[in-house]
Amino acid sequence: MSEVSTEPLPPQVPKASRRRELITFFILAFGIWPIVAVGVVGGYGFLVWMFQIIYGPPGPPAH
Numbered sequence: 556m557s558e559v560s561t562e563p564l565p566p567q568v569p570k571a572s573r574r575r576e577l578i579t580f581f582i583l584a585f586g587i588w589p590i591v592a593v594g595v596v597g598g599y600g601f602l603v604w605m606f607q608i609i610y611g612p613p614g615p616p617a618h
Contacts (some may be wrong), residue, residue, distance in 0.1 A: 607613075
């Protein structure tokens, strides 16, 4: 035999909350994360550039 749960169903998400969640998603997906991605790639490029200024470009040593 299977038992029937007597717990109430979870409340439905209000439309205002869902709209706010969608707006937050779009701001993150198309605003903040692209800026973070460009910053990370740019920062890595800057670190490589500074490393090469100090230690020289990669490759065998010049004769």
